[in-house]
Amino acid sequence: VTDRSAPRAGVATTGGASLELGRVAIVGAGQAGTMLGLALRGVAAEVALFDRNPVAAEASLRRKAGDRTIPSLDRVAEADVVVLAVPVPEIVKLLDQLAGVLRDGTFVVDTGSAKAAVVEAMGRLPAAVHAIGGHPMAGTERAGAEGAEPLALRGATFVLTPVREDPVALRLASILAEAVGSRPVVMDAKVHDRLVARTSHLPHLLAFALAAVTARAGAPDEVAALASTGLEGATRLARSDPAMVAGFLRANADEVRAAAADLSEAVDEVLAALGGDGLEDLLAKGRSAVERLR
Amino acid sequence: VTDRSAPRAGVATTGGASLELGRVAIVGAGQAGTMLGLALRGVAAEVALFDRNPVAAEASLRRKAGDRTIPSLDRVAEADVVVLAVPVPEIVKLLDQLAGVLRDGTFVVDTGSAKAAVVEAMGRLPAAVHAIGGHPMAGTERAGAEGAEPLALRGATFVLTPVREDPVALRLASILAEAVGSRPVVMDAKVHDRLVARTSHLPHLLAFALAAVTARAGAPDEVAALASTGLEGATRLARSDPAMVAGFLRANADEVRAAAADLSEAVDEVLAALGGDGLEDLLAKGRSAVERLR
Numbered sequence: 001v002t003d004r005s006a007p008r009a010g011v012a013t014t015g016g017a018s019l020e021l022g023r024v025a026i027v028g029a030g031q032a033g034t035m036l037g038l039a040l041r042g043v044a045a046e047v048a049l050f051d052r053n054p055v056a057a058e059a060s061l062r063r064k065a066g067d068r069t070i071p072s073l074d075r076v077a078e079a080d081v082v083v084l085a086v087p088v089p090e091i092v093k094l095l096d097q098l099a100g101v102l103r104d105g106t107f108v109v110d111t112g113s114a115k116a117a118v119v120e121a122m123g124r125l126p127a128a129v130h131a132i133g134g135h136p137m138a139g140t141e142r143a144g145a146e147g148a149e150p151l152a153l154r155g156a157t158f159v160l161t162p163v164r165e166d167p168v169a170l171r172l173a174s175i176l177a178e179a180v181g182s183r184p185v186v187m188d189a190k191v192h193d194r195l196v197a198r199t200s201h202l203p204h205l206l207a208f209a210l211a212a213v214t215a216r217a218g219a220p221d222e223v224a225a226l227a228s229t230g231l232e233g234a235t236r237l238a239r240s241d242p243a244m245v246a247g248f249l250r251a252n253a254d255e256v257r258a259a260a261a262d263l264s265e266a267v268d269e270v271l272a273a274l275g276g277d278g279l280e281d282l283l284a285k286g287r288s289a290v291e292r293l294r
Numbered sequence: 295v296t297d298r299s300a301p302r303a304g305v306a307t308t309g310g311a312s313l314e315l316g317r318v319a320i321v322g323a324g325q326a327g328t329m330l331g332l333a334l335r336g337v338a339a340e341v342a343l344f345d346r347n348p349v350a351a352e353a354s355l356r357r358k359a360g361d362r363t364i365p366s367l368d369r370v371a372e373a374d375v376v377v378l379a380v381p382v383p384e385i386v387k388l389l390d391q392l393a394g395v396l397r398d399g400t401f402v403v404d405t406g407s408a409k410a411a412v413v414e415a416m417g418r419l420p421a422a423v424h425a426i427g428g429h430p431m432a433g434t435e436r437a438g439a440e441g442a443e444p445l446a447l448r449g450a451t452f453v454l455t456p457v458r459e460d461p462v463a464l465r466l467a468s469i470l471a472e473a474v475g476s477r478p479v480v481m482d483a484k485v486h487d488r489l490v491a492r493t494s495h496l497p498h499l500l501a502f503a504l505a506a507v508t509a510r511a512g513a514p515d516e517v518a519a520l521a522s523t524g525l526e527g528a529t530r531l532a533r534s535d536p537a538m539v540a541g542f543l544r545a546n547a548d549e550v551r552a553a554a555a556d557l558s559e560a561v562d563e564v565l566a567a568l569g570g571d572g573l574e575d576l577l578a579k580g581r582s583a584v585e586r587l588r
Contacts, residue, residue: 137522157519185519191512192520198511199520203528206500208580209560213553215583217492218485225451225479226486226493227587228431233527234497238584242577253568259507260561266503267554274547283536286502289509290532293521 020175022080025050025070027094029060031139031241032111033085034148037065039180050076060145077101081176083134084110087247088117095121095131104128107172111136113196114252115161115189122163130169133161133189135196136182143241150180158182159196161189197255202263204245205256207237314469316374319344319364321388323354325433325535326405327379328442331359333474344370354439371395375470377428378404381541382411389415389425398422401466405430407490408546409455409483416457424463427455427483429490430476437535444474452476455483491549496557498539499550501531 021044026033029051037060041047049066050073051057057069076082076098084091091110095118102108108131112118115133122131137159138152158177162170170186177184187195214231217223249256273279315338320327323345331354335341343360344367345351351363370376370392378385385404389412396402402425406412409427416425431453432446452471456464464480471478481489508525511517543550567573 137520139522152523159520183519187516187519191516195512195516195520198508199517199525200522202507203504203525205561205564206504206557207528207584208577209557209564210497210500211580211583211587212560212563213496213556214492214587215579216556217553218489220586222481222485222489223493224587225477225481226431226453226489228494229446230531231493231497231587233530234501235584235587236527237524238577238580240581242574242581245577246573249564250568250573256568257565259511260565262507262510263500263503264558264561266506267499267558269506270499270503270543271551271554274544274550279540279544280536283502283532283539285509286505286532287534287536289505290501290529292514293505293508293518293525293529 020172021045021179023048023078024081024083025076025079026066026083026085027051027073027076028084028086028090028111029057029065030085030144031142031147031244032136033083034060034063034065034145035138035150035153036083036085036111036136036180038063038148038150039153040176041066043179044081048079056144060148063145063148065145065148073097074101077103077106080106081172082106082108084108084112087244088112088114088251089247091118092121095125099125102126102129106130107169108132109134109173109176112251113200113248115159115192117251119161119163119189125163127164130166130172131163132166132169132173133159133163133192134173134177135159135161135192136177136180137200138182141236141239141241143244154181156182158184159192160184160186161192162186193252193255194258197252197259198262201248201252201256202259204237204240205249205260206263207235207240208245211235211238314466315339315473317342317372318375318377319370319373320360320377320379321345321367321370322378322380322384322405323351323359324379324438325436325441325538326430327377328354328357328359328439329432329444329447330377330379330405330430330474332357332442332444333447334470335360337473338375342373350438354442357439357442359439359442367391368395371397371400374400375466376400376402378402378406381538382406382408382545383541385412386415389419393419396420396423400424401463402426403428403467403470406545407494407542409453409486411545413455413457413483421458424460424466425457426460426463426467427453427457427486428467428471429453429455429486430471430474431494432476435530435533435535437538448475450476452478453486454478454480455486456480487546487549488552491546491553492556495542495546495550496553498531498534499543499554500557501529501534502539505529505532
């Protein structure tokens with residue numbers, strides 16, 4: 001049992017969350033797993049870390065994201081709460097691997113940024129396992145334990161995408177989201193994937209594409225001389241881990257394609273307005289849309 | 295003659311810049327004109343402000359961007375240095391209006407972000423007027439005098455696009471650029487327009503288009519819940535003044551269209567790679583390109 005007498009600064013301590021959450025196993029000790037481990041330590045009864053790469057698990061432990069590491073995947077089943085914090089394609093594989101070993105009553109949640117495939121795989125778990133899709137909307141561009149910033153969870157949206165009618169899963173997921181300082185928002189997995197394709201995956205794709213366009217635009221020193229702070233902001237997401245971005249773009253490929261088509265249409269609207277009087281109004285609409293996002 | 299005994303903090307004082315630059319008239323007291331006025335006061339012998347909108351000129355004067363306002367456009371011709379800091383289409387009109395009134399030896403520079411049309415219009419000035427295109431790569435999203443941040447000029451690129459063989463224009467432009475703390479970079483106007491279409495105008499266009507796509511993606515509260523800090527960065531440029539953005543998109547329309555076609559190609563490359571193994575490599579290339587921009 002962990003010492004809760006001195007809660008660490010910056011971490012929300014929900015009354016009773018320790019008892020409710022019990023022993024947590026985090027699978028995947030990268031940025032997301034480390035961020036959640038840091039936020040859950042002192043809140044859950046125990047946080048244990050598993051990563052296929054033992055070096056990554058040790059790095060996360062050194063950042064104090066867990067009380068200990070877990071030596072093998074099957075031992076994850078000893079936990080009361082299993083958090084899958086790996087790229088989306090691996091989450092789906094892990095769920096199929098864990099289906100036979102998870103104990104009745106175990107609560108399972110993930111952190112993937114595409115949810116339809118995850119929720120479908122969760123639907124193949126025994127009904128006695130309480131599973132729900134999760135997407136904490138917090139992170140940095142820096143891969144691995146070093147990139148984890150648990151304070152980013154404070155006030156962030158933590159999307160929950162139900163698998164089936166399961167009040168226990170929903171309650172535990174809400175407790176976990178609130179325990180790390182986030183705001184649980186329940187949403188259908190397909191609606192989530194449609195929205196996040198446009199609010200997150202498309203911006204990532206555009207940042208990488210824009211970086212490629214500028215790199216091809218001219219001599220590197222001339223391009224660098226004309227690189228404004230505006231460009232720096234517009235391409236910031238292209239500093240993200242390529243493996244992570246590839247993971248969610250592939251997992252949400254259909255919606256990503258649809259979002260890119262929407263963007264192409266919006267760009268064409270602006271280009272069509274270049275010769276006319278409506279350009280300012282069209283841009284003013286875009287500005288209003290951005291102001292509403294705050 | 296201005297008091298140079300107490301140079302203001304944050305403003306570079308090039309030896310002799312006061313004598314060299316003489317009396318400066320800034321036409322257009324918006325964000326760019328106010329920024330340059332703030333940076334040039336105490337460096338030039340005098341800074342006077344003209345704006346067709348007297349309220350804007352007064353607002354700029356209140357920010358201390360000039361020593362006085364100029365009551366009418368024709369009085370601009372009394373200055374030794376004329377800085378045209380209005381949207382690009384107006385710069386071209388102003389140059390044609392001023393062609394008959396500017397005195398021999400006057401130095402003319404502008405701040406527009408598209409240069410081919412400006413340089414062409416400058417070519418119609420008498421040869422005894424020393425004109426050169428200028429583009430200080432510094433600014434904020436906030437329109438008007440209130441948005442001016444003279445410190446943004448420190449270390450920024452100040453592109454100079456020559457009109458004709460004119461060593462006087464080039465020397466005075468370099469003195470002015472360095473006097474405000476920027477780095478003069480001489481470049482052909484067409485090369486500038488090609489590059490800036492990709493490093494600045496396209497990112498602006500994409501920010502507005504992305505804002506429109508997210509606004510149409512779903513219910514406003516759901517979209518807002520899924521708006522990440524990544525999206526905030528990616529759409530930051532859509533907070534810019536629509537009139538300013540419309541001005542440079544129109545002035546550089548051909549290159550903006552070509553840049554949008556380049557982007558569409560780069561997006562399609564990523565989409566085509568979604569089903570294959572090359573996606574990570576393609577994204578890693580984009581990341582390298584961004585890292586080279588620093």
